[in-house]
Amino acid sequence: MLTRYSVAVLLLAGLPIIAQAADSYTIDPPHTYAHFSVSHLGFSTMQGRFDKSSGKITLDRAAKKGTVDIAIDASSISTGWPKRDQHLSGPDFFNAPEYPTITYKSSAVKFNGDTPSSVEGNLTLLGVTKPVTLNITAFKCGTNPMNQKELCGADASAQIKRSDFGMKYALPNVGDDIKLVFEVEAYKD
């Protein structure tokens, strides 16, 4: 009797630990985009985005841990002008035929309270991997009122130099500094 009681107590004590284990999320591609902006000849700042992405996120808010693993289809670049998109996805810039995927893999997620504030990780572009920190500017988890599924969303941004990744064509006329902005939504698995 005592043994059964002890087992029951141990199981109950363990429940919060199970509940606090990292939650796994799958990125929702129609609500996840990587945007970029770059100076065009110093006259204006051109905006563009990649239309296709996929990936996984894990989040343990209690333990203040998480992972981010995103893959972006380099050929899905979209700037509002197909001719320019073809050029940007070609060998002069993103070289999608040779490097079809851009990846970001986190190494650490920093928290402010129980909310993620930044993600440290590695961006792989054109076969070159460099550390990039994403600063999270907005974050929310909850239930999507449309489909009643559990959902987390975030906005994040980072600044990179394209020359660091070997993308040197048309420097300095087309700017070296690239601002990356990610809008991410992911459903709980």
Next chain:
Amino acid sequence: MSEWLNHPAIQSGLAPFLISLLVAELLLRLRLSGLAIVAGFAVTVYLASNFAVSPLTATRKIVWLGLTSGLVGVVLGYFSSSLWRPVLAVLAGAAAIWVGLPVLRHQPLEVAMQWAAGCALFTAWLVFWMDTLQDDSARAGSAGVALGLGSGGCALLGGSALLGQFGLAVGAAAGAYLLIQMLTNNRLPCGRSYTLPLSLICALISCLAVLTTQLPWYALAPLAAIPLAAKIPVSERLQLWVQSLLLAITTLACAAGALYLTWRVAGAPLY
């Protein structure tokens, strides 16, 4: 000054032209004027890109193959043998597959095999037939101008300014080489140090542009005809500049055909 050097027309036109003029003249006594092609190409690589090796992209493979082929051409000049021509053609075909590999590995096997075979054949063809012009600097010079401008222009129209600049640089370098002959009415030394890098760089640029831009594969046919067009009979009694001019017109007509076919598909360039 740096703003001036960043201009694509300077990078792939004026700079390789002037350097090639200089190199062709300086190396005349050594009978290595053909290295003007590699010199002009190297200047454009320096100004528009870089000499980085890692990661070894298809474009970087073209750069290093182009530069080393010039040296190979010089060395082969000391070992004359009829065997070199087919051997170089086969090696060039293999080089084309190696260059295209990073792109082809993302394609279905059947498609990759077709492209690999086509690119290898095209590259081997150009290297083989340009090699037959190595003893005639007027014909080689004219073919070089057309091949450089044709492959560069097609890559530019297809959608890669960098590959386009590389090809146009070769055209400008060959133009400088030809101009010296036309102005002095004297032939320059040619040899494999001229024909090998020229044909290899232009063929590889065209192949990669087919794989990665909108350059249609059938635009390669007029480019492949350029070395043959440079073989049309021209009277030796004509002055050298007239011979060169006639050959340049003939070969440039082939290049224009390739440009037209590319323009029909890709339209006007973005830049």
